[in-house]
Amino acid sequence: MKPDRTDHQDFSQFIGGRRLKIAANQTYSVINPATEDVVTDIPFGDKDSCLEGIAAAEKGFMVWRNVNPFDRALILKRAAALMHERLDEYAKITVLESGKPLTEAIGEWKVAANFFEWYAEEGKRNYGRVIPASRNNKRMSVIQQPMGVVGAITAWNFPAYNPARCWAAALGAGCSVVAKPSELTPLTAMLIAGCLHDAGIPDGVMNLITGDPAVIGQVMLQSPSVRKISFTGSTRVGKILMDGASVTHTRLSLELGGSAPVLVFPDVDVDQIAAESVTAKLRNAGQVCIAPQRYIVHEEIAERFLQAVKKKMQSIISGNGLDPKTEMGPLIREVQRENIDRIVKNSLAAGAEVQFGGHKGPGSKGFFFEPTLLRINQADNPCFQQEIFGPVMPVITFHTLEEGLMLANQTPYGLASYVFTNDLKTSVHASEKLEFGMVGINEWYPQAYEAPFGGWKQSGLGYECGPEGLTEYTEKKLISIGGV
Numbered sequence: 001m002k003p004d005r006t007d008h009q010d011f012s013q014f015i016g017g018r019r020l021k022i023a024a025n026q027t028y029s030v031i032n033p034a035t036e037d038v039v040t041d042i043p044f045g046d047k048d049s050c051l052e053g054i055a056a057a058e059k060g061f062m063v064w065r066n067v068n069p070f071d072r073a074l075i076l077k078r079a080a081a082l083m084h085e086r087l088d089e090y091a092k093i094t095v096l097e098s099g100k101p102l103t104e105a106i107g108e109w110k111v112a113a114n115f116f117e118w119y120a121e122e123g124k125r126n127y128g129r130v131i132p133a134s135r136n137n138k139r140m141s142v143i144q145q146p147m148g149v150v151g152a153i154t155a156w157n158f159p160a161y162n163p164a165r166c167w168a169a170a171l172g173a174g175c176s177v178v179a180k181p182s183e184l185t186p187l188t189a190m191l192i193a194g195c196l197h198d199a200g201i202p203d204g205v206m207n208l209i210t211g212d213p214a215v216i217g218q219v220m221l222q223s224p225s226v227r228k229i230s231f232t233g234s235t236r237v238g239k240i241l242m243d244g245a246s247v248t249h250t251r252l253s254l255e256l257g258g259s260a261p262v263l264v265f266p267d268v269d270v271d272q273i274a275a276e277s278v279t280a281k282l283r284n285a286g287q288v289c290i291a292p293q294r295y296i297v298h299e300e301i302a303e304r305f306l307q308a309v310k311k312k313m314q315s316i317i318s319g320n321g322l323d324p325k326t327e328m329g330p331l332i333r334e335v336q337r338e339n340i341d342r343i344v345k346n347s348l349a350a351g352a353e354v355q356f357g358g359h360k361g362p363g364s365k366g367f368f369f370e371p372t373l374l375r376i377n378q379a380d381n382p383c384f385q386q387e388i389f390g391p392v393m394p395v396i397t398f399h400t401l402e403e404g405l406m407l408a409n410q411t412p413y414g415l416a417s418y419v420f421t422n423d424l425k426t427s428v429h430a431s432e433k434l435e436f437g438m439v440g441i442n443e444w445y446p447q448a449y450e451a452p453f454g455g456w457k458q459s460g461l462g463y464e465c466g467p468e469g470l471t472e473y474t475e476k477k478l479i480s481i482g483g484v
């Protein structure tokens with residue numbers, strides 16, 4: 001199904017305030033993962049598009065850095081208002097390219113718009129500090145200034161949230177942006193760029209390019225004008241960028257993979273937490289960096305928990321995200337589905353037991369995979385070791401708090417973690433000992449625009465969201481006045 005086009009739906013690269021339809025005469029088909037149909041063809045850029053984008057962003061930065069933060073805020077807020085206004089129409093495009101249920105896409109657009117609103121305000125609070133000097137004739141202060149051109153490379157799983165989180169903070173700080181959204185879901189990002197344009201952002205401040213990711217990554221790294229790359233994606237690609245940045249000295253923010261543990265203690269309402277676990281696990285078909293992944297359930301309640309999870313999984317309706325009955329959509333691509341299938345098969349070979357699902361499907365079209373419940377006995381099982389990024393829920397049991405925490409921390413990742421208990425002491429000890437950037441106590445969304453989002457260990461470098469997210473796009477400068 002092709003989306004209806006209106007004036008502001010213009011799926012193109014966006015450089016220096018101009019929409020560029022075709023670069024290097026190449027196009028790329030965006031595929032609907034629920035039907036495998038082509039949604040639309042978009043221009044597929046190249047090295048030159050990236051260089052043009054950077055050149056435009058250099059000029060854009062010269063303008064934007066001098067725009068008063070209060071005036072920047074007016075433009076960012078206008079863009080947010082346009083996103084809210086166009087939300088119903090735009091969310092459908094997000095469903096077409098990502099496969100997620102419409103309600104999830106609508107929620108994501110609201111959050112994306114709110115990021116621009118929040119960073120519009122936060123940009124006004126880019127405070128420095130005054131440092132009392134140890135000599136009477138000296139004065140010292142520190143100011144924070146925008147870094148310059150930011151390269152923003154983002155993943156497909158949240159086509160609106162991922163770009164908005166990074167672009168809003170960078171623009172709020174006074175930087176200009178060259179964005180390369182995922183080639184799998186570029187349309188949503190193009191719509192956001194269009195809103196910024198319609199809101200009156202000066203030419204060259206917000207640029208969006210498409211093309212071969214590896215080439216674009218290298219061009220961004222090698223350009224002395226690109227002061228920072230903000231990357232949301234896999235730990236594998238994050239490491240490639242770190243390797244490159246070790247030579248070019250480009251600053252990096254990396255928001256990478258995760259393998260979130262969920263500790264369920266015996267004092268909870270087991271049926272309720274089990275049902276919520278399924279809903280949380282199946283959000284975006286499990287393709288969420290902070291997705292609850294490794295369920296570590298107290299042995300006293302394990303059987304009941306598994307039964308309640310099975311019951312809830314049986315009720316889940318998967319299908320096309322535009323169908324209002326759909327609770328879970330497909331995976332993004334066949335390669336992703338193959339990957340999940342391989343993880344499940346390897347986990348079974350290593351001793352896991354399927355309690356529900358375990359197969360591709362339903363239907364002959366679309367990259368669907370069944371909600372799947374696996375019971376495992378050993379933490380070295382593949383589904384406990386690797387980031388799954390799909391609707392697969394492995395459950396292992398624990399006996400003592402120490403054992404539960406040991407299992408939870410047994411991962412190279414450190415993004416999100418979850419604890420379910422009604423015992424205050426357990427929640428305090430667990431939250432302090434978990435080695436993760438975010439701990440949700442009795443909640444499934446341990447994140448907010450106003451709070452830092454970042455990964456420990458191999459889950460990242462730096463922070464998005466909150467005041468920390470703004471600071472990531474600034475450099476500190478000491479101004480020291482002598483002989484006063």
Ligand code: NAD
Nearest residue numbers: 154155156181182213214217233234237255256257258289
């Ligand atoms: P990916 O690393 O394959 O791709 C992410 C982005 O990087 C895409 O835009 C892609 O085109 C680009 N890219 C690919 N190869 C590149 C290269 N060599 N150089 C430069 N750019 C390159 O990841 P993905 O499969 O799109 O996304 C899934 C991963 O992202 C998961 O691991 C997930 O946990 C992670 N993720 C993390 C967060 C977070 O905030 N921590 C949020 C969303 C997704």
